[in-house]
């Protein structure tokens with residue numbers, strides 16, 4: 531059980547929809563806590579790879595997820611993520627670790643083990659929770675739920691631009707194929723699949739700027755009396 535007095539805004543959607551950016555902006559705007567739940571699945575995948583645990587060994591992965599030795603330390607440029615004493619911020623964002631995360635995330639035991647850890651982020655004055663099942667499973671009573679999406683082509687283009695800015699030349703067709711494969715795994719798994727909550731506001735960022743999405747979420751928060 532979580533402390534339901536703490537106001538929560540959930541932002542779910544596929545990777546590359548812009549939800550991480552919007553969630554970060556909202557948390558900064560109100561000085562609220564931020565839960566990047568994808569990072570917890572990425573950390574579990576990375577820890578499994580480091581310890582040589584197979585991605586279908588659900589019992590061992592559940593234990594690993596429950597006992598993840600992780601710290602999030604605030605720094606001037608955001609959060610520093612430390613797994614078992616090692617800074618893993620950059621490694622965590624790679625496509626390779628994203629694919630590991632998507633595999634471990636399909637296992638009910640892993641999702642159960644990460645539930646309490648996610649609820650613990652709900653602290654005053656409020657929480658912005660970013661993920662795939664924040665509004666449907668983890669915080670179903672959140673007063674404002676957003677489902678942010680964008681076409682797969684647009685998301686692949688954004689990913690390619692991000693990589694190019696880092697000097698990495700990525701093949702568009704490969705990126706698109708990876709995005710479609712990951713969407714397919716996240717949407718069609720039996721446990722906590724990626725889908726909008728019934729009472730979610732659905733926004734398509736293919737044709738909306740981040741600022742427009744941000745403004746729409748703020749309007750919904752105001753309408754709910756959260757701010």
Ligand code: DC
Nearest residue numbers: 545567568571631632635661662663
């Ligand atoms: O948001 P992200 O790309 O960091 O997420 C990595 C993977 O973790 C993604 O493929 C699906 C999974 N995930 C999940 O199943 N549930 C969440 N709440 C967040 C992420």
